[in-house]
Amino acid sequence: MQLFVKDLTVIDFSYLCEKRGIVGESWIVDVLLDGALNEMSMVLDFGVVKKQIKAIIDDAVDHKLLLPMQSANLRVMASNLHEAHEFVDFESDNGCYYLQSPNQAFAKIDTLTIDIPSVTQHVTAIIKQSLPDNVEGLTITLREEAIEGEYYHYTHGLKKHDGNCQRIAHGHRSTIEVYENGERSLELEQLWCERWRDIYLASEDDAIAHELVELSDYAKSKLTEEFDTFAYTAPQGRFDIAVERQRIDVVDCDSTVELLADFIARQLKKHRPLTDIKVVAYEGVGKGAIADA
Numbered sequence: 614m615q616l617f618v619k620d621l622t623v624i625d626f627s628y629l630c631e632k633r634g635i636v637g638e639s640w641i642v643d644v645l646l647d648g649a650l651n652e653m654s655m656v657l658d659f660g661v662v663k664k665q666i667k668a669i670i671d672d673a674v675d676h677k678l679l680l681p682m683q684s685a686n687l688r689v690m691a692s693n694l695h696e697a698h699e700f701v702d703f704e705s706d707n708g709c710y711y712l713q714s715p716n717q718a719f720a721k722i723d724t725l726t727i728d729i730p731s732v733t734q735h736v737t738a739i740i741k742q743s744l745p746d747n748v749e750g751l752t753i754t755l756r757e758e759a760i761e762g763e764y765y766h767y768t769h770g771l772k773k774h775d776g777n778c779q780r781i782a783h784g785h786r787s788t789i790e791v792y793e794n795g796e797r798s799l800e801l802e803q804l805w806c807e808r809w810r811d812i813y814l815a816s817e818d819d820a821i822a823h824e825l826v827e828l829s830d831y832a833k834s835k836l837t838e839e840f841d842t843f844a845y846t847a848p849q850g851r852f853d854i855a856v857e858r859q860r861i862d863v864v865d866c867d868s869t870v871e872l873l874a875d876f877i878a879r880q881l882k883k884h885r886p887l888t889d890i891k892v893v894a895y896e897g898v899g900k901g902a903i904a905d906a
Contacts, residue, residue, distance in 0.1 A: 630726070665743065677780065678720070681726055681731075684726075688701070695850060697717075708857040711835070712782060766787075766809075772867075773847075773867060815854075840855045878890050882906040
């Protein structure tokens with residue numbers, strides 16, 4: 614007997630890629646269970662699937678930075694500045710990234726490349742440990758949202774958030790809709806998606822001087838004037854990041870989707886002052902905010 618749940622959850626995360634750098638991503642999760650019926654004539658109660666299995670997936674990879682532990686470009690070590698924190702140093706073809714975060718902000722994947730097969734294998738192994746004996750098979754399907762238009766990948770952190778959004782390097786794959794005087798503008802959508810392709814979004818209020826940032830000794834030795842550094846303390850701990858300026862867009866607000874929608878609208882309005890601008894900005898799959906300018 615098989616039991617399935619489509620669209621069980623969406624995992625929003627970022628990952629390190631040797632070619633692209635730090636990449637924000639959003640994948641939809643489907644679950645298929647094989648097994649014998651239990652005493653309730655079920656393979657597994659839907660409530661357990663929707664709550665317990667979703668919680669396991671969320672804890673494993675959601676709102677985390679996924680680390681390809683087999684990559685020679687990656688260095689991970691315990692922080693000597695804060696308990697249960699780690700330094701992460703990563704160098705890619707698209708830039709260098711140096712971080713300090715609490716351990717829980719990272720997911721270590723035993724792979725050379727973070728992709729759907731490697732993350733599926735990682736998540737499946739974790740979930741199997743919690744399944745009852747009557748469940749004999751588990752198939753996890755991770756898939757991208759089908760987006761017909763333009764989209765971008767961004768990474769950010771929200772220091773004021775009480776939950777996992779506070780992690781300084783988690784992200785999303787998001788589409789956008791832009792309207793000029795009530796008419797959709799594919800030109801402006803394409804323009805913005807090119808601007809935010811594999812971008813790190815930083816809030817100017819979180820900027821910090823190089824000498825105050827908390828990173829590994831190796832990372833500090835690599836910092837030049839080409840890097841911008843950011844840091845904040847949130848409920849989960851201390852978060853620091855250094856990114857080369859070419860891979861950053863510094864916004865004049867917190868990077869909530871509401872304020873990002875407003876930021877995009879205001880930026881577009883500067884170039885089209887006589888036009889009414891409406892921005893429908895998404896944060897991952899099926900959620901977002903609308904702003905007018």
